[in-house]
Amino acid sequence: MLTFLIWLLVLFLCWPLALLALVLYPLVWLILLPFRLLGVGVEAVFELLRAIVMLPARILGSNPGR
Numbered sequence: 001m002l003t004f005l006i007w008l009l010v011l012f013l014c015w016p017l018a019l020l021a022l023v024l025y026p027l028v029w030l031i032l033l034p035f036r037l038l039g040v041g042v043e044a045v046f047e048l049l050r051a052i053v054m055l056p057a058r059i060l061g062s063n064p065g066r
Contacts, residue, residue, distance in 0.1 A: 011018035
């Protein structure tokens with residue numbers, strides 16, 4: 001909602017810039033999509049490594065959350 005209100009303010013103050021932002025936003029989103037997917041993959045690998053390291057403690061019945 002805040003992003004939309006900022007866009008409306010920019011539309012009121014400088015409408016060509018607001019229209020340019022409206023057109024470029026999907027292009028920037030598409031360009032950044034592979035980096036988001038890479039981030040999800042790296043996060044999954046780190047979670048797998050964490051699970052492997054914590055496995056002996058879980059097998060022994062330790063509760064690291066407490």
